[in-house]
Amino acid sequence: MSRLTGWWSRRSSAGKVELYTRWTFHLFVPIELFLLGGSPFSHGEHGDLSTEAAVGLVLWVGVHSVLCAFLASRALDHATGKRERPVRLAAAVVGTTFCADLFLNLLWVGGVLPDPGVNVSVIAGTSIFTLCAVVLCLGPVRHMAYAVLGAAFATGVPMAVAGNGLDVAAGSAVGILVGGVFISATSGFSSWLLRIVQELERSRDLKARLAVAEERLRFGRDLHDVMGRNLSVIALKSELAVQLSRRGRPEAVDQMVEVQRIAQESQREVREVVRGYREADLRVELEGARGVLGAAGIACAVDAPVLDLPPEVQSALGWVVRETTTNVLRHGDARRCAIVLRAEPGAVLLTVENDGAEERGATAGATDASSRAGHGPGSGLAGLRERLGAVDGTLDAGPSAPHSFRVTARVPLPRTGRTGTARTPAAPARALPEKREPGEPRETRETRESGEIYEGHESRKSHEKEGTVA
Template sequence: MSRLTGWWVGRSSAAKVELYTRWTFHFFALLEIAAIGGVPLAQKERSPLGLPLALALGLLVCVHAVLTAVLSSRALDWIAGRRERPVRPATAVVALTAAGALTAIVLRATGVLADGSVAASIVTGTITFSLGALVLCMDRVRHMLYVAPLAALTTGAVVAVMGIGPAEAAGYAVGILFSGGGLVAACGFSGWLMKVVWELERSRELKARLAVAEERLRFGRDLHDVMGRNLSVIALKSELAVQLARRERPEAVDQMIEVQRIARESQREVRDVVRGYREADLRVELEGARGVLNAAGITCAVDSVELELPAEVRSALGWVVRETTTNVLRHGDPSRCTITLRGEEGSVLLTVENDGVKDGVEDGGREVPGPRVGGSGLAGLRERLSAVAGSLEAGPAEGGTFRVRARVPLPGTGSVSGATASVSGAGTAEGSGADDGAGSGSGSGAGLVSARPPAEREAS
């Protein structure tokens, strides 16, 4: 079943909106052929030319429908920013529409089309569908508002000049004004909606890249602050020791001892920086996940209690939150998520549940719903939890959701020092956690933001 629906669920929200919009305009082409192309054939007995004229007019409508569909597709690509504005296809559509409408009006004026409904359907229909495609090539609402009234007045004036009659000319104008105006409004709104959705999608990607760049700058700044001064001192004292050694002064030994001490101190400080960058704290990770996923527009509820947990347990559970959050940003498409932390029966239980199920992920040889990734995210999380005698379970849950449960036993029962706090925000966590980045924690914005100290995140 996942293979049948993968072409849809595997797309982003912007891609889904574009696919729906694009196929709607393709359906317009079929609608034009079915609704207008068959009219001349149905009324061929009333024309002196009979079947040949009916086939010619039907072919004209079919060619116009195909060209309009091509223009709509090119215009949607332009809206999405993939190509230039389709000026040439738009010009071709205008020329073909004008030629076809004028031909039908001339045939009606000369009496070849005795039935006025044939000419009216061809003229009104082709102009209406043309306006729907042309409005996608415009970027100003003011220009869109002028399209339907201008086409209606022009068509009515041409019909009146051809001597068909003011009543019929007014009918042409009113028909184009209302039908064309309605389609222009619908198509203009569809194009605007697709443009906005793609801009939001690009904003999300840009925000993720900015988070990566910000974290790199933070790490570089911390490393520079730690190593810059110490390396300068080491260089100066080493130079001094060289000069003293050349003079056979005993103070050179003291200077080298000082260099050795500073080098060891620098090594310890670098380890502290790296450890602070790679370790995960549960409270910080919960806040970071909620903040990062807020940009994704996913409804999240974080339900936790304050537990007295050892540092290694907090770090292990923090990794679970970080990795599952990272994976849903990469692979999931959920609308809601729940993160729950509870203490029960001498252990602490962290549950991450979301509805962003996609393809299958192998869990111990068993295929379950979740992002299909060839990495070792689940194995990496289990290794981290096994270090504190914990366990990890991942699999489908009730209601079509995916659930990850991390359970870690505690040396004691664990005292609850605060009431349950429910926080509503925007964020999620992908249930499977199956990703190549399980061992790094810096694969996406979730790990990056959560690795920052609270004070620094508040300052930024």
């Protein structure tokens, strides 16, 4: 069943409104044929029409309905921004309709079309259907009012001038005024609604692109703040080491050891910036998700009580909220999104579910993310699994219902020891444990080891030199 309805459910809100509007105006073709095409074969008081006249009227009604449908399609293209305003086509349809109605009035006077009821229904009906299509090409409401008055005038005046009766001409003009106001209001509202929905869709896409641009600016700002000072120091110390080395001063090695330390520190800081550890706060991300989704027209329900979570757990869950919010904005056509945070015995559970996921695309996305999880730094669901893995957490993602997608993150809470402080997860086992001082960072240890290696090398060189001199 989902395959049969996928052509509709996979469309965005703007696409659904556009498709519905287009097919509504396309249905005017059989409606016009049904309402006007059968009147030439009806039995009137003035006798039946000849076969040639009846067939001619039916052919004209069919051609006119196709012309109006084509004009309506081009007008809707203009409303959605795909084409220019079809001014020439609208003028051609209006001119053809006026000439045909004038010709029918002449046949009416000549006795070829003796039934006034059939003549009035065809002339007035084609004028109203033409007005329905032309209104789609107009913008201001006053132009639509002018079009209604013009259609009534262009229909009633030729009848009166041709001598078909002032009462018939006045009745036709009044009928077109009443029917034209209704049909113009309906068509104008449809065109206006389509333009508004398209504008909202473009605003939503623009908001998503602005969010991405803002994140890029943040990343660039942080990268500049981290790397600017360190690169300047590295350049100065490298230049100093070159000068000391040319003079044969042993302090050059100390400067290069310092350069090595700063480079390693810069590498660590850049990695933190890339992964966004410094700004991923759970409460901030929850409020940001509520605001961004609400601005995009998505009802966002956040059920997240205040929990006392460790900073690393909050950071990991904050990234889950940020990434899933981005996916809701970029993919699918969600109308509702629910974010639930729950504390379980020994763990915390975060669930993000939306109803705008495409069934095939969601499944494929989950499968692709699962296949890439655990293979180094990544983005999307694979990146979230990597972040959660750093705190022994897990991530499950996949369809939860037809056209719904759910992401569930579960992070175990660290137990409290005798001192009452939270115990951090144990580090991964290494084949050869590294020897270092308690609390000493890895970069400092590597720097110390490099200095020790250099000092030992220099000591051996000095002893060899002394032996040679002796």
